[in-house]
Every structure is written in C-alpha cells, then in structure tokens.
Amino acid sequence: MTTETNTIDFSKFANLSPFELKDKLIEVAQTVPDRALLDAGRGNPNFLATLPRRAFLRLGDFALEESERTYSYLNGGFGGIPDGVGIVERFDTFAKQNANAEGVKFLQKALSYTKDRLGIDKQVFLNELVNAFLGCNYPVPDRMLTNIEQVVKQYIGQEMYGNIPMSNDFDLFATEGGTASMTYSFQSMFNNGLLKKGDKIALITPIFTPYLEIPELAEYELDIVELRLDEETWQLPDAEIAKLEDTDIKLLCVVNPANPASVKMSDETLDKIATLIDTKRKDLFIITDDVYGTFADDFVSLFAKCPYNTLCVYSFSKYFGATGWRLGVIGIQHNNVFDDALQNQSEEQKLLLDDRYKTLTPEPRTIKFIDRMVAESRGVALNHTAGLSLPQQVQMALFSLACLMDAEETYKDACKNIIRQRYNTLYKNMGVEMEKDVNRVDYYTLLDLDVLGAKMYGQEFVDWFKGNSKGKDFLFRLAHETGVILLPGKGFDVVHGSVRVSLANLTHHEYELIGRETRKVLDEYYHDFITATQA
Template sequence: ELLEKMINYGITIKRFDKDEWIYELADGIIGDNYPQPDRMLKHVESVVHDYLIQELCYNEPLERKFDLFAVEGATAGMCYIFDSLIANNILSKKDKIAIMAPIFTPYLEIPHLPRYDFEVVELVADETTGQYSYEELKKLSDPDIKALFVVNPSNPPSIAMKPVIVDGLKKIVEEDNPDLMIISDDVYGTFVENFHSLMADLPYNTIGVYSFSKYFGATGCRLGTIALYEDNVFDKLLSQQDDDKKERARRRYAALSIKPEKIPFIDRIVADSRQVALNHTSGLSTPQQVQMSFFALFALADKKNRYKDLTNLICHRRKKLLFDGLGLKLNEDPFDASYYAQFDLLKWAQNNYGEEFASYLKDNYKPVDILLKLAEKSSIVLLGGSGFHGPEWSVRISLANLNDESYSQIGEVIHSILEDYFVKWKKRGVGNQDGQ
C-alpha cells in the first residue's frame, strides 16, 4: 500500500512519465550505473525537493527553485562545502568567519585545521533560552566576516531560532553585510513544529545542509542533501573574482566544460567532492538515493503527520522523564526540538543545595569528575557541553537513543551522585550545611 502511494505521488502529483519514474527507481535500487545526473537523480531530486519544502519550510513564494546535491549525510555535506569554499577561493586562509555557538564540535574544529586556518568570531546564545541577543547578531555587521555557520535547531541546546531573532539576522545581513555566506545545518528541523529554515528567509545568502538520519533513525544509511537557491551569493562572488582567481578556476575545471568559469557553485561542489578528475563518478550511490526518496515520499504521503507527531512526542516525553528524575521543572518551549537535553550541573547544585556548596563543587572538581563518576556508577556516558562551547558545567544528553525508562534512571543517578558530593561536603564541615 505504501509503495503504491509512493509511485502514485510521482505519477499523479508530480506528473512524471510513469515508465521513466519506475525505471529510475528500479535501476537505481539495482545500482548498476553511476548516478546520472551526478548531482542527483532527476525524479528523486524532485520529490526530495518537495520534502524539504514541506518539512523545513523552503516554501516562501520564491521565483526560482533549489538545486540539490545528494550526499553521504550532513557530515559529508559539511566537508564538501568547506572544501569547495577554499578550492574556489571564495574563502582563503586567515579569512574571518562567524559561528553561532554552542554548536556541533566539528564546526568549531574544522576552521582551525591548517588547510583553512580561519579567524573565528563566535555569536554566543543565552545560556537559559538558547536564543541570540541582537547585540550578538550585530557582530555580523562587520563586512570582514565573510561566512556564518549555524546549526538550527542548535546542538546541543536543541533550540530553533525564534522568528524575531531571524528577523534581526535578516535586517543585519540586508543592511550591513549583504554578501554574507550562510551555511545552515537544519538536521533537527523536523523536531520543531512549524520549523522555518534560514533557507526560506535568506535564500540568496544561504546554503542548506540536511540529513535524513535523525528524523528516520537511519544514521548508518548516510543520506543527506546540500541545497542552494538558483540565484545565490556564492555564484555572485564567483562572477566578481579577479582575473587570477578566474584563471585558476578555468584550469581546475577545464576538463568539465568549454566555459569552466561559468560552472555554478553547486556543480563545483559536486566536482570537488571527487577531486574534479573523478567527476564522472560523483554522486551518492543510486540505492541510497532511492532509499532517500522513499523516506521523503513516506513523509509526503503522511498527510496527518502521524509519524512526526509520534517522534516528537517521544522526544518530549523522554525529556520530561529526565527532568523529573533530576527533580527539575520543565518549561514548555515551542522552539525546543528536544532531540538533546542540556542542563547546567552547577546551577542545579546551587538551586538544590545552596550557593556555598556550588562554590565548593566549582573550586574542587571539574565537570568531567562527575561524568566519570556517572559512568563508573551506572555505565551511563554523557558529554560535557563545554566541548560544544556551551557552559562549562553543562552536560548534553541525547533523547533519541535509549528507552524511556533510561532517562528517568539518568536523572535519578545524576541526582544521587550530586547528593554524594553534598554529603561529602557536609562531613567536611564547610560553610552553610543546612542545604535547601
């Protein structure tokens, strides 16, 4: 029944030629040819485009469409984009870029690799709300900042930017830094109701990265996309390069076109992903592309959003169980994806046992001490938030990987460990021992 719905979507909604549509799927799943077109199979791209419009709101009334490149997950997309920005001299060593923190650790590490060696400016989110003040956004007014990297919803706070924050960002880009390149990783977008990607609000400036891995629990399948609006700042910057840079591009892509300098940035990413010389082998494997189309078609056929509602309910329920185990009140936030939970151990200790105990904890221990104790006592392994440039004493918990009861246990064990530290402190006779 589901397969019939998928096939019929292509025939009745997309008006595909039925023989071409079925042949692409059948030939693709066999995997007997290199992907053709190399960027993405024709019909697969069209249905995945519909999926991105539906789920990430790439659906503003725009005059043009988005070109998609099927890649081996968002991580591959990230690597390809970094590489092509350098290979095409859009970014150079020592250039200034901005990163919205906290953020997925590789975005913090890659810019400092010798190949890139960027100067990095961080826009830091509020520790409580996970949102960005206008003062932080104003850092982007500096025209020397050439690119902005953002994960939205964030990782690990797991919070999507509010519309008012996006409006502030749009204002700054349009008025102060119109050539700013934005790389937006939207992998957690489906976990926020009515999520709106920066691809919709700033399509000219933004290149979007998405992975099917989180929403469909298919990390091992390596299914992702790079999306770029047909009219974009990346192509504009290429067209404005000096003769020396254009000549380098002509030499780099000479085997691909009689006018290599005219190759759009999205197609340069495709070629660069195979060191240009192997461009004819570019592209995500065709069985993976068919799997991607099936995920997209499944979501497109689910008109009542049963799957989305269920997955989001599971994540929010687990966060509630975690917070109950910690003895914390969970405040509802419509921008909370609840794919991860992040909370501050030091603030928790202060709220439960008082300021003096929190100071003792901070002065005598490191967050890793508590995380190691947690692993020893319960075999639970959590990550510290500081590695994501979050608060030093914050911890990050994935809400997508364990059974519900595990999150109650995590909260209870953390509570128990901090209680042990409190008892130890009391026995030392330090400070105010009344607790709270």
C-alpha cells in the first residue's frame, strides 16, 4: 500500500454515516490528479423517465393558455385562475394543433384512461391538473388533491399488491420524498403517544442507515431489537421472526427489497410474518419502505400482506430518476391499527391530544392518524398551509400514469434490464460467477469480502484478511489506487465484511472498470497474504 493511505487514521471515521464516509473516500481518490472518479457509492440513478416529463411541459403550455384567457384584454403576461368551463373542448383543439409535440398524445390517453378505468370526469381532472400545474391555489385537500390521489392509488396498488387482489381502501399523503415520509412517520407517532422514549422497536437488519440512526436521536431514544436477515439468503430465519412475539415491541421497520442487499422478501418469508402478525401481534405497528419494489419481479408488499398493521412508504425517486423532484407518498388503510390505537388510549392521553389539535376541528378525536401526520408536517399550527407543492403532485400523477398505461411494461423491463446487465458485467470482470436468486433485484449489490475471498483465493486468505483487519482500509485503498468509491456494508449493519456497489448510477463501461479494479486490489491483498505467510 502507498504511504499516503498508510498515514490515514481510519478509526476517526468509525461513527460516520456511510454517506458521509463516501465524501472522505472521494477526497482520498482525488489526491491522484487526472484520474477518472468511479463513484458507485450513492444510488442516484443515471436513467430517467422522459415521456411523463414531456407531458408535464406540454400540460404547462396548455395551462398557461388557459390562464391567459381570463384576462386576455390585458398586456404584460397577465393571467388568471382557470374555471374549467369548456376546457376539454379547448384541449382537443390544442392537441390537434400540437399533434407532433411529444407528450400531447400522452395527455390525451391519460384523460381517456382515467375516465375509463377510474371513472374520473375529463373536465374535472383536466381542470385539476391545469390549476395544479399553475400552482395558483393552496393544496386542497392538503393531504393530496382528490383525483391525483385516485391515480396514484391505482399505481401504488398495481406495484405493491403483486398477485394479491388489489384494494383501494387506503389513503395517501403526498410528501417531499421518502425521507420526509420517514420523518413524518416517527414524528407523528411520538406526538400522538403511539411511541414513547425507551419503547422497543424492531428493525429488519441490515437496513437503510437512517432507520438505524433516527431511533437513537435524543428526542426518541428507542430501544432497538434487530431481526437479522440471513446474509446468505437475505431472508428472515424463523427464530428472528419469532422475536416479534414480544409484546413490548411496538413498531417493526422494514425496507423491502432490502438496502443494501437489494433482495426482496420471498413469498415464504412474507407469509410467515403475516401469519405471526395475524395470530399473535394484531397490535403491532409496521412501517414498510418499498422504494425498490418496482425493480423486483412479482413484488408483494407487507402493505398488501398485513394491510391493517402497515404504513407504506414509497418514493418515486429511484424508479423514475427523480431524486431532485422529492416525490413520495405515505399509504395507510382505512381500517388500521394506528387509528384503533388512538381510540384505545387513556382519557388523559386523549385530552392532551384534544388540546394539541383543537385549532383544527371542534372534534379532534375524529382526526385520522394520516391527517394528523399532515398537520404534524407543519407543526399543527400551520396545518392550513400543509401539502406537497401542486406542480410536484402533477408530475407524480404523470409518472404514475406512465406506468399504468404501459400495458407491455416497456419502461419497467428497460429499468430492470439495465441494472441487471450492469450486475452481470461487474461480476464477470471480477472473474466471479454468481448464483441466480429469483428474489434478487440488483439495484445494489453487496460484495461480500468473506464469500468472494474464499471463492477467489481460499479460506486461508479470508482468515488472514479478517485477522489482520484488512477490511478497515480496503475502501480507502480502493479509492486511492483506482478512484473507485464504494460504501461499507457495516454502515447498514451488515455483519460480514462487505461493500455496497450501486448499479444505478454509472455506465456499463464503468462497471467493467470497477470489476477489474476491485479484482486488482484484491489480487494485491492476496500477494500480501502470500508474502506474509511465506515470510
């Protein structure tokens, strides 16, 4: 190893989030000038859905025409709020005049689809979209616009229910991405007395780092019980599922498909969890974060398997290449454990909450938990200005419609193929053949240094590598010598020595290079091992 990396004190980075550690790795990689940086750390995709974005722009052209009609006698770019009278006829004329503009035909199909499949009147929906694009009113309802919610519900149902008969008996709350959904969920559960400091919660680990970090914050101080995935199959063993029988555990947090492993829960695992919940833990709160579910084959969410108990978090960021749009939703069934728990609270607790929400309604006890989340997102006092930006809701609806109307799943197949081809390329260039797994999703992959080391060099090498703590400097050595940036599995609570590779954010050629360069560094470690054992 070079002297530069030998001088780094790795211990001082021990408590950093893997996403903060990535910045340190980039600093190390950039000490070598004029070399390409291959950052496969963060999972921001380098692909995106273009058609619903074009539709958004064309809708904007029409919306501005509608606005300018109101004050057409004035100059200076002055517009008003469209009233929707005759809007469908004018749109038909607009569509004919702009027939060659990509996105216009999409909007025509969208109005037809929502009328035929969801029973939404064309005039009502088009007027909602036009006014929402203009952003000229506050969000009303503040939780989500009425018809946009119906569209997004249909999309969520299509993607989360798999082969289970879909229900639309749930509400959605449009949020500023999946991270906002996580924040509002914990915050609202605490402010409503559903969770208290010191309560036990269960995490299915390894897991997306914030789920490890949020419970430890001073305002929460939750007691974490880990349900450990088997790091070979990435499924929950029976003994881990059985931990949920502990009635002191109030909440279960799940990321499915898993992050960093990028493997979905098998049907068998889902059924075992659902059976335990149904027979022994009907009182358990569940949060399932299903952002990567749309990349999986035949995906089924706990939101469908355990509907009464489960709050679903979904983000449009990854699948549509929309991390900068900040689009997410929270879904809760009409009949749910959260509302029932509120009804079963002590009179003392109910009086405290009556006082908290008294400015919203004369009967605060009737406010559903999901609507309390809306209020909590604006500190209750500013509930009248709550709600996701309306243009954001429009783009969310157009993303949803793009998939709902794609009967042949052209976009979905393209998304799956691009990440799976990169997976195969990475391992091929490392000289490793991986076994097939029907539950693997491949948005990320974990390079398990124990498994790979044994496959490539034998168990004695692995014992030497671990015994000499080589895993601690592997990422820095890789960054310094090759410019390759990966994230440590340990940051996601992975037990085995491993690194996470995002397969979403670089080119096919760059994954070839990452495979070769990673193998090169591992070969150097093997040379060090041979030298050490022969000395």
